[in-house]
Amino acid sequence: MIEMTDAAEKKLKQYLEENKIDSPVRVFIINGCSGPSLGFSLDQQKEEDNLIEQGAVQILVSRELAELCGTIKIDFIEPSTSSCGCGGNSGGFSLSSERPLPGSGCGCGSSCSSGSCG
Numbered sequence: 001m002i003e004m005t006d007a008a009e010k011k012l013k014q015y016l017e018e019n020k021i022d023s024p025v026r027v028f029i030i031n032g033c034s035g036p037s038l039g040f041s042l043d044q045q046k047e048e049d050n051l052i053e054q055g056a057v058q059i060l061v062s063r064e065l066a067e068l069c070g071t072i073k074i075d076f077i078e079p080s081t082s083s084c085g086c087g088g089n090s091g092g093f094s095l096s097s098e099r100p101l102p103g104s105g106c107g108c109g110s111s112c113s114s115g116s117c118g
Helices: 006-018 063-069
Strands: 002-004 025-032 035-042 049-054 057-062 072-077 092-097
Touching: 002 006, 002 049, 002 057, 006 057, 006 072, 025 063, 035 092, 049 063, 057 063
Parallel strands: 002 072, 025 057
Antiparallel strands: 025 035, 049 057, 072 092
């Protein structure tokens, strides 16, 4: 259900410890201009959640989202040190799912089967 790389676990654990946070991290769908994507934030467990412990990090995923996405992969990509000036890799967390997210292909300037993506 959740695959977290060692780099992602290390960065999340470090952030939680440095900020003295004792809270699970929730994975959820963000609906943005470029369509849906996965994100995460601090949250408390709800009745409809699966709680996954990944080392020292607790991850919350609603059962409905887990069924929709299949395996969710959480990775951390180190920022690029390239000085080519071409944008490069800004680094950070990367979340992806085994299955396409509901509403994929729906973004600003495109139409959706359910109407506006707003």
